[in-house]
Amino acid sequence: MPLKLVIFDLDGTLLVQGLDFAAIRAEIGLPPVVPILETMEAMEGAARERAFAILDRHEAQAAAQSTLMPGALELLADLRRLGVRTAVLTRNSRTSVEVARRRHGLEFDAAVTRESHRPKPCPDGIRHLMRSFGAAPAETVVVGDYRFDIDAGRAAGVRTIALLAEPKPWAADATWAVGDLAAVGRILAAVAAEPP
Ligand SMILES: [Mg+2]
Known part of the structure:
Protein backbone atom coordinates (compact mmCIF):
# COMPACT_ATOMS: atom_id res chain seq x y z
CA MET A 1 0.00 0.00 0.00
CA PRO A 2 1.70 3.23 -1.14
CA LEU A 3 -0.59 5.29 1.11
CA LYS A 4 -0.51 4.55 4.86
CA LEU A 5 -1.24 7.84 6.56
CA VAL A 6 -3.17 11.00 5.75
CA ILE A 7 -2.72 13.96 8.11
CA PHE A 8 -5.43 16.61 8.02
CA ASP A 9 -5.43 20.15 9.28
CA LEU A 10 -8.63 20.84 11.20
CA ASP A 11 -9.76 24.47 10.77
CA GLY A 12 -10.63 25.23 7.14
CA THR A 13 -9.88 21.65 6.07
CA LEU A 14 -12.19 19.24 7.93
CA LEU A 15 -14.14 22.00 9.68
CA VAL A 16 -15.40 25.47 8.99
CA GLN A 17 -14.69 27.43 12.17
CA GLY A 18 -15.31 31.11 12.68
CA LEU A 19 -12.11 31.85 14.59
CA ASP A 20 -11.79 35.64 14.71
CA GLN A 65 -20.24 26.40 16.64
CA SER A 66 -18.22 24.81 13.82
CA THR A 67 -19.69 23.12 10.78
CA LEU A 68 -18.25 20.24 8.78
CA MET A 69 -16.55 20.86 5.47
CA PRO A 70 -18.67 19.15 2.81
CA GLY A 71 -17.46 15.57 2.32
CA ALA A 72 -15.31 15.42 5.49
CA LEU A 73 -17.01 12.42 7.14
CA GLU A 74 -17.24 10.56 3.81
CA LEU A 75 -13.55 11.10 3.08
CA LEU A 76 -12.48 9.85 6.52
CA ALA A 77 -14.73 6.80 6.08
CA ASP A 78 -13.37 6.10 2.58
CA LEU A 79 -9.80 6.19 3.88
CA ARG A 80 -10.69 3.86 6.76
CA ARG A 81 -12.17 1.40 4.27
CA LEU A 82 -8.91 1.53 2.29
CA GLY A 83 -6.97 0.70 5.47
CA VAL A 84 -5.32 4.13 5.52
CA ARG A 85 -4.68 5.68 8.95
CA THR A 86 -5.96 9.21 9.48
CA ALA A 87 -4.80 11.93 11.85
CA VAL A 88 -5.50 15.53 12.71
CA LEU A 89 -2.62 17.98 13.17
CA THR A 90 -3.65 21.39 14.42
CA ARG A 91 -2.23 24.49 16.07
CA ASN A 92 -5.38 24.50 18.21
CA SER A 93 -5.86 23.02 21.69
CA ARG A 94 -6.73 19.40 22.49
CA THR A 95 -9.97 20.60 24.08
CA SER A 96 -11.11 22.24 20.84
CA VAL A 97 -10.34 19.05 18.88
CA GLU A 98 -12.38 16.99 21.35
CA VAL A 99 -15.29 19.45 21.18
CA ALA A 100 -15.28 19.25 17.37
CA ARG A 101 -14.87 15.46 17.36
CA ARG A 102 -17.90 14.97 19.60
CA ARG A 103 -19.99 17.60 17.84
CA HIS A 104 -19.53 16.08 14.39
CA GLY A 105 -18.78 12.42 15.07
CA LEU A 106 -15.40 12.78 13.39
CA GLU A 107 -13.43 9.53 13.46
CA PHE A 108 -9.66 9.63 13.08
CA ASP A 109 -6.82 7.54 14.50
CA ALA A 110 -4.80 10.26 16.22
CA ALA A 111 -4.72 13.97 16.93
CA VAL A 112 -1.66 16.11 17.55
CA THR A 113 -2.29 19.52 19.13
CA ARG A 114 -0.12 22.37 20.36
CA GLU A 115 0.13 20.85 23.83
CA SER A 116 2.28 17.94 22.66
CA HIS A 117 4.43 19.21 19.78
CA ARG A 118 5.77 22.45 18.36
CA PRO A 119 3.09 23.84 16.05
CA LYS A 120 3.13 23.91 12.24
CA PRO A 121 5.07 25.04 10.23
CA CYS A 122 7.39 22.93 12.41
CA PRO A 123 7.27 19.34 11.07
CA ASP A 124 7.59 17.68 14.53
CA GLY A 125 3.93 16.65 14.67
CA ILE A 126 4.09 15.04 11.22
CA ARG A 127 7.27 13.15 12.12
CA HIS A 128 5.67 11.95 15.36
CA LEU A 129 2.60 10.66 13.51
CA MET A 130 4.69 8.89 10.86
CA ARG A 131 6.68 7.15 13.62
CA SER A 132 3.46 6.22 15.46
CA PHE A 133 1.95 4.53 12.42
CA GLY A 134 5.14 3.21 10.83
CA ALA A 135 4.55 5.32 7.73
CA ALA A 136 7.44 6.49 5.55
CA PRO A 137 7.38 9.99 4.03
CA ALA A 138 6.49 8.47 0.64
CA GLU A 139 3.48 6.76 2.27
CA THR A 140 2.19 9.94 3.93
CA VAL A 141 0.15 12.88 2.62
CA VAL A 142 -0.66 16.14 4.43
CA VAL A 143 -3.86 18.06 3.61
CA GLY A 144 -4.39 21.68 4.66
CA ASP A 145 -5.70 25.10 3.73
CA TYR A 146 -2.84 27.30 4.92
CA ARG A 147 0.77 27.75 4.00
CA PHE A 148 1.94 26.43 7.40
CA ASP A 149 0.36 23.07 6.50
CA ILE A 150 2.24 22.91 3.23
CA ASP A 151 5.52 24.18 4.74
CA ALA A 152 5.31 21.58 7.53
CA GLY A 153 4.64 18.79 5.02
CA ARG A 154 7.53 19.83 2.82
CA ALA A 155 9.87 20.03 5.82
CA ALA A 156 8.88 16.46 6.71
CA GLY A 157 9.45 15.31 3.12
CA VAL A 158 5.84 14.24 2.45
CA ARG A 159 3.46 15.07 -0.37
CA THR A 160 0.94 17.82 0.29
CA ILE A 161 -2.53 18.82 -0.90
CA ALA A 162 -3.56 22.48 -0.60
CA LEU A 163 -7.32 22.82 -0.15
CA LEU A 164 -8.22 26.30 -1.36
CA ALA A 165 -11.39 28.26 -1.92
CA GLU A 166 -9.39 30.68 -4.06
CA PRO A 167 -5.89 30.61 -5.62
CA LYS A 168 -2.97 31.48 -3.33
CA PRO A 169 0.61 32.12 -4.48
CA TRP A 170 2.08 29.73 -1.88
CA ALA A 171 -0.02 26.87 -3.26
CA ALA A 172 2.72 26.45 -5.88
CA ASP A 173 4.73 24.83 -3.05
CA ALA A 174 2.09 22.11 -2.58
CA THR A 175 2.23 18.84 -4.52
CA TRP A 176 -1.40 19.38 -5.52
CA ALA A 177 -3.89 22.23 -5.10
CA VAL A 178 -7.64 21.56 -5.22
CA GLY A 179 -10.91 23.29 -4.36
CA ASP A 180 -12.85 20.72 -2.33
CA LEU A 181 -12.57 17.51 -0.31
CA ALA A 182 -14.05 15.42 -3.14
CA ALA A 183 -11.01 16.35 -5.23
CA VAL A 184 -8.76 15.54 -2.25
CA GLY A 185 -10.39 12.10 -2.14
CA ARG A 186 -9.71 11.48 -5.83
CA ILE A 187 -6.02 12.33 -5.40
CA LEU A 188 -5.69 10.10 -2.32
CA ALA A 189 -7.42 7.22 -4.12
CA ALA A 190 -4.93 7.62 -6.99
CA VAL A 191 -2.00 7.66 -4.53
CA ALA A 192 -3.35 4.52 -2.82
CA ALA A 193 -3.51 2.80 -6.25
CA GLU A 194 0.09 3.70 -7.21
CA PRO A 195 2.30 0.70 -7.92
CA PRO A 196 4.50 -0.03 -4.87
MG1 LIG B 1 -6.45 25.50 8.52
Missing part, protein backbone atom coordinates in the same frame (compact mmCIF):
# COMPACT_ATOMS: atom_id res chain seq x y z
CA PHE A 21 -8.02 36.09 14.86
CA ALA A 22 -8.30 39.89 14.91
CA ALA A 23 -10.54 39.72 18.00
CA ILE A 24 -8.18 37.23 19.68
CA ARG A 25 -5.17 39.48 19.04
CA ALA A 26 -7.07 42.53 20.29
CA GLU A 27 -8.23 40.83 23.49
CA ILE A 28 -4.74 39.52 24.29
CA GLY A 29 -3.20 42.88 23.35
CA LEU A 30 -1.10 41.66 20.42
CA PRO A 31 -0.30 43.80 17.39
CA PRO A 32 -2.39 43.03 14.29
CA VAL A 33 0.02 40.98 12.19
CA VAL A 34 2.17 38.83 14.50
CA PRO A 35 1.67 35.04 14.58
CA ILE A 36 -0.47 34.45 17.69
CA LEU A 37 0.98 31.19 19.03
CA GLU A 38 4.61 32.05 18.48
CA THR A 39 4.18 35.43 20.15
CA MET A 40 2.38 33.86 23.12
CA GLU A 41 5.08 31.20 23.52
CA ALA A 42 7.57 34.02 24.09
CA MET A 43 5.44 35.50 26.89
CA GLU A 44 5.99 34.62 30.55
CA GLY A 45 4.14 34.14 33.80
CA ALA A 46 0.67 35.53 34.37
CA ALA A 47 0.55 37.33 31.01
CA ARG A 48 1.20 34.04 29.21
CA GLU A 49 -1.43 32.19 31.24
CA ARG A 50 -3.97 34.92 30.58
CA ALA A 51 -3.22 34.88 26.84
CA PHE A 52 -3.64 31.10 26.57
CA ALA A 53 -6.88 31.26 28.57
CA ILE A 54 -8.23 33.81 26.06
CA LEU A 55 -7.14 31.72 23.08
CA ASP A 56 -8.53 28.49 24.59
CA ARG A 57 -11.89 30.16 25.18
CA HIS A 58 -12.12 31.49 21.62
CA GLU A 59 -11.15 28.09 20.21
CA ALA A 60 -13.63 26.14 22.32
CA GLN A 61 -16.42 28.55 21.29
CA ALA A 62 -15.48 28.27 17.61
CA ALA A 63 -15.35 24.47 17.81
CA ALA A 64 -18.75 24.37 19.50
Whole structure:
Protein backbone atom coordinates (compact mmCIF):
# COMPACT_ATOMS: atom_id res chain seq x y z
CA MET A 1 0.00 0.00 0.00
CA PRO A 2 1.70 3.23 -1.14
CA LEU A 3 -0.59 5.29 1.11
CA LYS A 4 -0.51 4.55 4.86
CA LEU A 5 -1.24 7.84 6.56
CA VAL A 6 -3.17 11.00 5.75
CA ILE A 7 -2.72 13.96 8.11
CA PHE A 8 -5.43 16.61 8.02
CA ASP A 9 -5.43 20.15 9.28
CA LEU A 10 -8.63 20.84 11.20
CA ASP A 11 -9.76 24.47 10.77
CA GLY A 12 -10.63 25.23 7.14
CA THR A 13 -9.88 21.65 6.07
CA LEU A 14 -12.19 19.24 7.93
CA LEU A 15 -14.14 22.00 9.68
CA VAL A 16 -15.40 25.47 8.99
CA GLN A 17 -14.69 27.43 12.17
CA GLY A 18 -15.31 31.11 12.68
CA LEU A 19 -12.11 31.85 14.59
CA ASP A 20 -11.79 35.64 14.71
CA PHE A 21 -8.02 36.09 14.86
CA ALA A 22 -8.30 39.89 14.91
CA ALA A 23 -10.54 39.72 18.00
CA ILE A 24 -8.18 37.23 19.68
CA ARG A 25 -5.17 39.48 19.04
CA ALA A 26 -7.07 42.53 20.29
CA GLU A 27 -8.23 40.83 23.49
CA ILE A 28 -4.74 39.52 24.29
CA GLY A 29 -3.20 42.88 23.35
CA LEU A 30 -1.10 41.66 20.42
CA PRO A 31 -0.30 43.80 17.39
CA PRO A 32 -2.39 43.03 14.29
CA VAL A 33 0.02 40.98 12.19
CA VAL A 34 2.17 38.83 14.50
CA PRO A 35 1.67 35.04 14.58
CA ILE A 36 -0.47 34.45 17.69
CA LEU A 37 0.98 31.19 19.03
CA GLU A 38 4.61 32.05 18.48
CA THR A 39 4.18 35.43 20.15
CA MET A 40 2.38 33.86 23.12
CA GLU A 41 5.08 31.20 23.52
CA ALA A 42 7.57 34.02 24.09
CA MET A 43 5.44 35.50 26.89
CA GLU A 44 5.99 34.62 30.55
CA GLY A 45 4.14 34.14 33.80
CA ALA A 46 0.67 35.53 34.37
CA ALA A 47 0.55 37.33 31.01
CA ARG A 48 1.20 34.04 29.21
CA GLU A 49 -1.43 32.19 31.24
CA ARG A 50 -3.97 34.92 30.58
CA ALA A 51 -3.22 34.88 26.84
CA PHE A 52 -3.64 31.10 26.57
CA ALA A 53 -6.88 31.26 28.57
CA ILE A 54 -8.23 33.81 26.06
CA LEU A 55 -7.14 31.72 23.08
CA ASP A 56 -8.53 28.49 24.59
CA ARG A 57 -11.89 30.16 25.18
CA HIS A 58 -12.12 31.49 21.62
CA GLU A 59 -11.15 28.09 20.21
CA ALA A 60 -13.63 26.14 22.32
CA GLN A 61 -16.42 28.55 21.29
CA ALA A 62 -15.48 28.27 17.61
CA ALA A 63 -15.35 24.47 17.81
CA ALA A 64 -18.75 24.37 19.50
CA GLN A 65 -20.24 26.40 16.64
CA SER A 66 -18.22 24.81 13.82
CA THR A 67 -19.69 23.12 10.78
CA LEU A 68 -18.25 20.24 8.78
CA MET A 69 -16.55 20.86 5.47
CA PRO A 70 -18.67 19.15 2.81
CA GLY A 71 -17.46 15.57 2.32
CA ALA A 72 -15.31 15.42 5.49
CA LEU A 73 -17.01 12.42 7.14
CA GLU A 74 -17.24 10.56 3.81
CA LEU A 75 -13.55 11.10 3.08
CA LEU A 76 -12.48 9.85 6.52
CA ALA A 77 -14.73 6.80 6.08
CA ASP A 78 -13.37 6.10 2.58
CA LEU A 79 -9.80 6.19 3.88
CA ARG A 80 -10.69 3.86 6.76
CA ARG A 81 -12.17 1.40 4.27
CA LEU A 82 -8.91 1.53 2.29
CA GLY A 83 -6.97 0.70 5.47
CA VAL A 84 -5.32 4.13 5.52
CA ARG A 85 -4.68 5.68 8.95
CA THR A 86 -5.96 9.21 9.48
CA ALA A 87 -4.80 11.93 11.85
CA VAL A 88 -5.50 15.53 12.71
CA LEU A 89 -2.62 17.98 13.17
CA THR A 90 -3.65 21.39 14.42
CA ARG A 91 -2.23 24.49 16.07
CA ASN A 92 -5.38 24.50 18.21
CA SER A 93 -5.86 23.02 21.69
CA ARG A 94 -6.73 19.40 22.49
CA THR A 95 -9.97 20.60 24.08
CA SER A 96 -11.11 22.24 20.84
CA VAL A 97 -10.34 19.05 18.88
CA GLU A 98 -12.38 16.99 21.35
CA VAL A 99 -15.29 19.45 21.18
CA ALA A 100 -15.28 19.25 17.37
CA ARG A 101 -14.87 15.46 17.36
CA ARG A 102 -17.90 14.97 19.60
CA ARG A 103 -19.99 17.60 17.84
CA HIS A 104 -19.53 16.08 14.39
CA GLY A 105 -18.78 12.42 15.07
CA LEU A 106 -15.40 12.78 13.39
CA GLU A 107 -13.43 9.53 13.46
CA PHE A 108 -9.66 9.63 13.08
CA ASP A 109 -6.82 7.54 14.50
CA ALA A 110 -4.80 10.26 16.22
CA ALA A 111 -4.72 13.97 16.93
CA VAL A 112 -1.66 16.11 17.55
CA THR A 113 -2.29 19.52 19.13
CA ARG A 114 -0.12 22.37 20.36
CA GLU A 115 0.13 20.85 23.83
CA SER A 116 2.28 17.94 22.66
CA HIS A 117 4.43 19.21 19.78
CA ARG A 118 5.77 22.45 18.36
CA PRO A 119 3.09 23.84 16.05
CA LYS A 120 3.13 23.91 12.24
CA PRO A 121 5.07 25.04 10.23
CA CYS A 122 7.39 22.93 12.41
CA PRO A 123 7.27 19.34 11.07
CA ASP A 124 7.59 17.68 14.53
CA GLY A 125 3.93 16.65 14.67
CA ILE A 126 4.09 15.04 11.22
CA ARG A 127 7.27 13.15 12.12
CA HIS A 128 5.67 11.95 15.36
CA LEU A 129 2.60 10.66 13.51
CA MET A 130 4.69 8.89 10.86
CA ARG A 131 6.68 7.15 13.62
CA SER A 132 3.46 6.22 15.46
CA PHE A 133 1.95 4.53 12.42
CA GLY A 134 5.14 3.21 10.83
CA ALA A 135 4.55 5.32 7.73
CA ALA A 136 7.44 6.49 5.55
CA PRO A 137 7.38 9.99 4.03
CA ALA A 138 6.49 8.47 0.64
CA GLU A 139 3.48 6.76 2.27
CA THR A 140 2.19 9.94 3.93
CA VAL A 141 0.15 12.88 2.62
CA VAL A 142 -0.66 16.14 4.43
CA VAL A 143 -3.86 18.06 3.61
CA GLY A 144 -4.39 21.68 4.66
CA ASP A 145 -5.70 25.10 3.73
CA TYR A 146 -2.84 27.30 4.92
CA ARG A 147 0.77 27.75 4.00
CA PHE A 148 1.94 26.43 7.40
CA ASP A 149 0.36 23.07 6.50
CA ILE A 150 2.24 22.91 3.23
CA ASP A 151 5.52 24.18 4.74
CA ALA A 152 5.31 21.58 7.53
CA GLY A 153 4.64 18.79 5.02
CA ARG A 154 7.53 19.83 2.82
CA ALA A 155 9.87 20.03 5.82
CA ALA A 156 8.88 16.46 6.71
CA GLY A 157 9.45 15.31 3.12
CA VAL A 158 5.84 14.24 2.45
CA ARG A 159 3.46 15.07 -0.37
CA THR A 160 0.94 17.82 0.29
CA ILE A 161 -2.53 18.82 -0.90
CA ALA A 162 -3.56 22.48 -0.60
CA LEU A 163 -7.32 22.82 -0.15
CA LEU A 164 -8.22 26.30 -1.36
CA ALA A 165 -11.39 28.26 -1.92
CA GLU A 166 -9.39 30.68 -4.06
CA PRO A 167 -5.89 30.61 -5.62
CA LYS A 168 -2.97 31.48 -3.33
CA PRO A 169 0.61 32.12 -4.48
CA TRP A 170 2.08 29.73 -1.88
CA ALA A 171 -0.02 26.87 -3.26
CA ALA A 172 2.72 26.45 -5.88
CA ASP A 173 4.73 24.83 -3.05
CA ALA A 174 2.09 22.11 -2.58
CA THR A 175 2.23 18.84 -4.52
CA TRP A 176 -1.40 19.38 -5.52
CA ALA A 177 -3.89 22.23 -5.10
CA VAL A 178 -7.64 21.56 -5.22
CA GLY A 179 -10.91 23.29 -4.36
CA ASP A 180 -12.85 20.72 -2.33
CA LEU A 181 -12.57 17.51 -0.31
CA ALA A 182 -14.05 15.42 -3.14
CA ALA A 183 -11.01 16.35 -5.23
CA VAL A 184 -8.76 15.54 -2.25
CA GLY A 185 -10.39 12.10 -2.14
CA ARG A 186 -9.71 11.48 -5.83
CA ILE A 187 -6.02 12.33 -5.40
CA LEU A 188 -5.69 10.10 -2.32
CA ALA A 189 -7.42 7.22 -4.12
CA ALA A 190 -4.93 7.62 -6.99
CA VAL A 191 -2.00 7.66 -4.53
CA ALA A 192 -3.35 4.52 -2.82
CA ALA A 193 -3.51 2.80 -6.25
CA GLU A 194 0.09 3.70 -7.21
CA PRO A 195 2.30 0.70 -7.92
CA PRO A 196 4.50 -0.03 -4.87
MG1 LIG B 1 -6.45 25.50 8.52
